[in-house]
Amino acid sequence: MKLELGSPIIRDFAAIKNLSKYIDTPKQKVSAEVVKSRHPLVQAFQDNISDMIRMQEEVLTLFQDRPEISVSNVVLPKVQTPVIKNFERKLYVTLENHPYLIDHSLLRQPKGWHEIADMEPVIPMTMIFEQLAEIAQAEIQGSQVHKIINVSVFQWMNVAKPFEKTVKAEWKSNNHAYLDIENFVNAEVLLTTSARPNLKFNLSIGDLLPIERTPEEIYDMHMFHGEKYQGITEVSKVGTKGIVGKIKGNGGKGSLLDNAGQLFGLWLQLTLTKDRIAFPVKIKDIEFFGDMHDQDGIFECTCSLTEMNDEFAIVDILLTRNGKVWCKISGWQNRRLEIDAALWNISMSPLYNRLSEEIAPQVFFFHQAYSRVASWDFVLKRYFNQAEKQHHQKLLPNKRKSWMVSRVAVKDAVRNLLKQEKNHPCFPITFEIGSDEAGKPYLIGDMTKNIHISLAHKGKDAVGIAQSGKPVGIDMEIIEERSSGFYDLVFTDNELVLLKGKDQAEWTTRFWVAKEAYGKFMGTGLKGNPKRLEVEKITEDSLWINKIEIKIIKHKNYIIGWTL
Amino acid sequence: MDTINTTAKLNHEELFSLLKGFITEVIGEEFVEEMDITPESSFTKDLEMDSIEIVSFSEKIKAHFGEQIDFTGWLSSMDLDELINLDLSMIINYIYECQ
Numbered sequence: 001m002k003l004e005l006g007s008p009i010i011r012d013f014a015a016i017k018n019l020s021k022y023i024d025t026p027k028q029k030v031s032a033e034v035v036k037s038r039h040p041l042v043q044a045f046q047d048n049i050s051d052m053i054r055m056q057e058e059v060l061t062l063f064q065d066r067p068e069i070s071v072s073n074v075v076l077p078k079v080q081t082p083v084i085k086n087f088e089r090k091l092y093v094t095l096e097n098h099p100y101l102i103d104h105s106l107l108r109q110p111k112g113w114h115e116i117a118d119m120e121p122v123i124p125m126t127m128i129f130e131q132l133a134e135i136a137q138a139e140i141q142g143s144q145v146h147k148i149i150n151v152s153v154f155q156w157m158n159v160a161k162p163f164e165k166t167v168k169a170e171w172k173s174n175n176h177a178y179l180d181i182e183n184f185v186n187a188e189v190l191l192t193t194s195a196r197p198n199l200k201f202n203l204s205i206g207d208l209l210p211i212e213r214t215p216e217e218i219y220d221m222h223m224f225h226g227e228k229y230q231g232i233t234e235v236s237k238v239g240t241k242g243i244v245g246k247i248k249g250n251g252g253k254g255s256l257l258d259n260a261g262q263l264f265g266l267w268l269q270l271t272l273t274k275d276r277i278a279f280p281v282k283i284k285d286i287e288f289f290g291d292m293h294d295q296d297g298i299f300e301c302t303c304s305l306t307e308m309n310d311e312f313a314i315v316d317i318l319l320t321r322n323g324k325v326w327c328k329i330s331g332w333q334n335r336r337l338e339i340d341a342a343l344w345n346i347s348m349s350p351l352y353n354r355l356s357e358e359i360a361p362q363v364f365f366f367h368q369a370y371s372r373v374a375s376w377d378f379v380l381k382r383y384f385n386q387a388e389k390q391h392h393q394k395l396l397p398n399k400r401k402s403w404m405v406s407r408v409a410v411k412d413a414v415r416n417l418l419k420q421e422k423n424h425p426c427f428p429i430t431f432e433i434g435s436d437e438a439g440k441p442y443l444i445g446d447m448t449k450n451i452h453i454s455l456a457h458k459g460k461d462a463v464g465i466a467q468s469g470k471p472v473g474i475d476m477e478i479i480e481e482r483s484s485g486f487y488d489l490v491f492t493d494n495e496l497v498l499l500k501g502k503d504q505a506e507w508t509t510r511f512w513v514a515k516e517a518y519g520k521f522m523g524t525g526l527k528g529n530p531k532r533l534e535v536e537k538i539t540e541d542s543l544w545i546n547k548i549e550i551k552i553i554k555h556k557n558y559i560i561g562w563t564l
Numbered sequence: 565m566d567t568i569n570t571t572a573k574l575n576h577e578e579l580f581s582l583l584k585g586f587i588t589e590v591i592g593e594e595f596v597e598e599m600d601i602t603p604e605s606s607f608t609k610d611l612e613m614d615s616i617e618i619v620s621f622s623e624k625i626k627a628h629f630g631e632q633i634d635f636t637g638w639l640s641s642m643d644l645d646e647l648i649n650l651d652l653s654m655i656i657n658y659i660y661e662c663q
Contacts, residue, residue, distance in 0.1 A: 396595075396598055396599055396612070397598055398594070398595045398598055399612055437645075437648055438608075438644055438648055439608060477616065483623065485623035485626060485627060486619060486620075486623060488623075488626070489619055489622055489623060489626070489636055490619060512616070516615055516616075519615070524644055525615060525644075525647075526615045529636045529637070529639055529640030530615070530619060531636070531640075532640055
C-alpha cells in the first residue's frame with residue numbers, strides 16, 4: 001500500500017468506526033465437557049480467556065463511545081501549520097528568575113534559615129503546565145491556549161538549585177502539541193485562534209457541612225504556602241462532595257490555579273479521617289474559555305469530587321469570574337499520602353509540636369508507625385540538617401530506621417528541655433546530633449551547650465532523654481525470657497540472689513537495662529562484659545549501680561531505664 | 565586427653581565461616597545480606613552490633629567452645645579504643661591461639 005500523506009487521521013475512517021461489528025466476541029462457547037472438568041489449569045485458562053474478551057470489549061466500547069473532541073471542529077483559519085514537527089526549548093527556573101518560588105517551599109524552617117535545600121522550594125504543577133502551554137503558544141503567532149490535557153507530574157521539581165531542563169515538543173496536529181520534560185512532567189496543549197462560547201456548568205458539592213475556615217487559619221494550619229501563593233480569600237461552602245470558595249492569584253506564577261488545587265486539598269483535609277494530605281499528580285483536561293494569562297481579580301472556585309479511593313482523590317473544578325466561566329478542569333487527581341495529624345502538625349508548626357510522646361519527665365518515646373518510604377522521608381526532612389541527612393544516607397539500609405527514630409526521640413527531648421528551662425522553643429533542624437567513636441551521641445549547636453543526651457532503640461521504637469549539666473544514660477529492651485547462657489554471661493552471683501523469686505523475663509530485662517543505662521551514663525558502655533557493672537540493690541522502681549540510681553519503668557512490652 | 569577438643573581444632577578459614585554463621589544468627593539473615601562481612605569487619609562500626617547482640621554472640625562462642633575460651637574475660641581486658649576497633653580477625657586469632 002502506498003503511503004498517503006495528508007490523508008484523514010485514522011479514527012475518522014468509516015471502516016474503523018464500524019470495526020466492532022466485524023469482530024466477533026465469543027461468549028461462553030466452551031464445550032460443556034471442558035467446563036465440567038474443573039481442572040485448575042482449565043479453570044485458569046478460561047478465566048484468562050474471558051478476561052481477554054472483556055478487555056477487548058472494553059477497548060472497543062471506549063473507542064466507539066469516545067467523546068467527540070472539539071478540536072476537530074474548531075476552525076483555525078489563522079493558524080499556520082508549524083513547519084517543523086518536533087522542537088526543543090530550554091527551561092531555566094531558579095530562585096533568582098522566579099523569586100516567589102520560595103513561597104512554594106514544602107518545608108517550614110526558621111525565618112531566614114541559611115540552607116535553602118532544607119526548605120525544598122518546588123515548582124507548582126500549575127506553573128509548569130502554564131510554562132509548557134506558553135512554549136507551545138509561542139510557536140504559533142496569534143494563538144491562545146484552549147486546553148491543556150493529560151498533564152502528569154512524576155516528581156518534585158526542586159529549585160534549591162537551578163532547575164535546568166530541556167522541553168521536548170512534538171506537534172501531533174497543527175494546533176496540538178505534546179511537551180515533555182523527561183522524568184518530571186508531560187502534557188498536551190491545544191491552541192486556538194477563535195473565541196470560545198460562554199458555557200454554563202453545574203458542579204455539585206453534596207450536602208452542606210458545618211465547617212468554616214478563615215484564610216488565616218488555612219495558611220496557619222492547613223496549607224504550607226507562603227505569601228505569593230496564598231490566594232484563598234474565602235471558604236464559602238463546604239459540602240460532603242466538594243467545596244466552594246473565592247480565590248485569586250497572589251503574585252507567584254501559577255498561583256491562581258494552584259489555589260484551586262489548594263481549595264481541593266483543604267477540602268480533603270477538612271473531611272477525610274485518614275491520609276488527609278494529598279498532592280496533585282495528574283490532570284485530565286483544563287479548558288480555558290478566556291485568555292489563560294488574564295488571571296486578575298477574584299474567582300469563584302468550585303471543586304466537586306468525582307472519584308475517591310485509598311490512593312487517589314479526583315475532582316472537577318470550575319473557575320468563574322463575574323459570573324462567566326473562565327476555566328473548567330476535569331479529572332484533577334491528587335495522590336493521598338500517609339501523613340497523619342502528628343506529621344502534619346510538626347510540618348505546619350514545628351515550634352510547638354513534636355512526634356514523640358513524653359512517657360516520664362524528660363523521657364520521650366517515639367513509635368514510628370509509618371510504612372511508606374514517603375512518610376519516613378517526610379520526617380527525615382523536617383528533623384535533620386544537611387550533615388545529618390548525609391550521615392543517614394551513608395548508613396546501611398537496615399540501620400537507617402533505628403538511627404532516625406532514636407534521633408527524633410532525643411531531638412524532641414532536647415526541644416522540650418529548651419522550652420521548659422530556657423523558654424526557647426526551637427525547630428528540630430536547628431541543632432545537630434553527632435556521635436563519637438564509641439557511638440555516644442552528643443549535641444552540636446549554640447543553644448544546646450551543657451545539655452547531655454542519651455538514646456536507645458529497638459526496631460521502630462526509640463527513647464531519648466536530655467538533661468542539663470550532668471551526663472545521663474538511657475536504655476530500652478523487650479521483656480522476654482533469657483537463655484541460661486545469658487544468665488552465665490550477664491549476671492553476678494549477687495545479682496542472681498537479687499533476681500531469685502522474681503518474674504524472670506521482666507526482672508532480667510530490668511537488670512540488663514540498668515547495666516546498659518549506667519554504661520551509657522559513664523560513656524563507656526558495657527565494655528563487652530556485663531558482669532563488670534553490678535546491680536547492688538532494688539528500691540521500689542529503681543535499681544542501683546555504684547550508688548547511682550537508675551529509674552526503671554515498663555512501657556508497652558518494653559523495660560525502659562535511665563540514670564537519675 | 566580430651567578427644568572432642570583435639571578433633572575440633574579449626575583453622576583460620578573455618579573459624580571465620582563459623583563466626584560469620586554466629587553473626588548471621590544474631591543479627592538476622594536479611595541484614596547480613598546487605599553487608600559484606602570480612603575478617604576486617606569491625607563489630608561496632610561495620611556490623612553495628614549493640615551490647616545485647618554481642619552477648620548473644622558471646623553465648624554462641626561459649627556454647628561451641630566451652631570453657632577453653634574465656635571470650636568475655638578477654639573482651640573485658642580491653643580498653644575502650646580496643647573494643648571499638650575490635651574486628652573479626654582479632655577474635656579468630658584469639659580463638660585459634662586458645663584452642
